[in-house]
Amino acid sequence: MTCFLILVPLAVGPAACGSDDKTQDAAPHDATAHVVLSIDEESRAADPDKPLEITARDDHRITDVRAVDAAGRRLTGELSADGTRWRSATPPAGATRYTVVVGTERGDGTPGRRTAEFTTRPAGGKKLTVDLGPENGTYGVGRPLTAELDQAIRSREQRAIVERALKVESTPAVEGSWRWMDDRTLHYRPRTYWPAHATITVRGALKGLWIRDGLRGAAVEPVRIRTGDRIEAVVDVAETRMTVRKNDKVLRTIPVTTGKPGFRTREGIKVVLGKQAAVRMTGTSIGIPEGSPESYDLPVEWATQLTDSGEFVHAAPWSAEYHGRENVSHGCTGMSTENARWFFETVRPGDIVRYVGGEGERMPVFGNGLGDWNLSWKEWREGSALHGTGA
Known part of the structure; x- marks a missing residue:
């Protein structure tokens, strides 16, 4: 015999919205005998390679x-x-405990409920490994988060599974989105730059997760970073001038020289990748043949890297007469040794350097450093499998 309790509300005034249907106030009855799960009821175990099925x-x-x-x-x-x-x-995650709550309704409208717990068996197959970045530390407000996968994920459905499992939290909270840069790489950025002095944590809830037949997620090491002050340098190529701001306050205006014809400095927003107090720079490293009139081999001080292809901000005492007057470099941004050292000591990886007013090609979004900010927010989200096409 099944019993259930009818809750009768106390009348506190005219029943303007009364109803004769008492079932809407009924506490759910135990529907365990009327709901069947596709699990081994005795061992409370489930097959991780098959979808969960529930039948009334x-x-x-x-x-x-x-x-x-x-x-x-x-x-x-x-x-x-x-x-x-x-x-x-999809099938459930492997070696994972689940709690299932099933709401039901009888033919007469009486509500019921079954609550069940089960654990899936360990799943076989390959494991998808995800390395999150950057390393724990403090960065500039332009530093995107990254996720590097060891297996290619191509379909939108599979990308959505992976993307949904990569959780980002920030304090203060900001709107942000992942974007698939290629089959094995995702980047995450907010609508605008991160707030100064924010804390950002990224985790991967992928362990045991079904991605496709024969591929499950592996455990992911979380990453936690902070942002420092908002440092942004704007290089006006036509005016041969760099203006550096900290939290929107001008710190210094610097005479510079950038790329000459044939070696124009790329336009757009770049992010500081790293710094070297001393580095050897050669023309052959950017495709200039040895012995060419454009060939060079120089020891360079206070080099701040902006692209993988070799654009730096650095000391260039050999071109001092052109600083603030003419663009004569092979693509780097040159300045006096004193200014280069000051810039080197002022910025950190993740800070922003924006180039305007030049004739160079546009900084690519992916493949030559961190060009993530060269897309509008709408364009960026289109590369998400959850918000756009994921391609």
């Missing part, structure tokens, strides 16, 4: 299903039109 019987229909694992990951699914069957969109 005996004049019951399913109204809602919530299946969540210990990490808070929800197993989504689809309910049949007649409400008798629910099936998860």
Whole structure:
């Protein structure tokens, strides 16, 4: 015999919105006998290679299903039109404990509920390894987050599974999105630069997660970074001048020289990648043949790197007469030794250097450093598998 309690509200005035349907106030009855899960009921174990299926019987229909694992990951699914069957969109994670709450309804509208727990068996197959970046530390407000995968993920559906499992939190909170840069690389940035002195944490809830047949997620090491002051340098190429600001206050204006015809400095927003107090620079490293009139081999001081291809901000005492007057370099931004040292000591990886007013090609978004900020927010989100095409 099944019992249930009818809750009768106390009358506190005229019943303007009264109803004769008492079932809407009924506490859910135990529907365990009327809801069947595709698990071994005795061992409470489930096959991680098959979707979870839930079936209602005996004049019951399913109204809602919530299946969540210990990490808070929800197993989504689809309910049949007649409400008798629910099936998860993907298999559950391997070696993972789940709690499932199934809401039901009888033919007379009486609500029911079944709560069940089960653990999936360990899953076989390959493991998707994800390395998050950058390393823990303090960076400038332009530093994107990165996720490097050891397996190619090409379909939008699989990309959405991976992307959804990569969780980013920041204090203060800001709007942000992942973007697929290629089949194995994602970058994450906010709509605008990170706030100064923010704390950002990225985690991967991928362990055991089904991505495709034969591929499951591996555990991911989390990353936590902070941002420093907002440092932004703007180089006006036509005016041969750099203006450096800290938290929107001008710190210094510096005469510079940038790339000459044939070696124009790229336009757009770049992010500081790293710094070297002393480095040897050669023409052959950027494709200039040895012995060419343009060939060079120089010891360079106070070099701040902006691109993988070799654009730096550095001391260039050999071109001092052109600083603030003419662009004569092979693509780097040259300045006096004193100014180069000051810039080197002022900026950190992740700070922003923006080039305007020149004739160089546009800084690419991916493949030559961190060009992430050269897309509008709409364009950026289009590369997300959750918000756009994911391509």
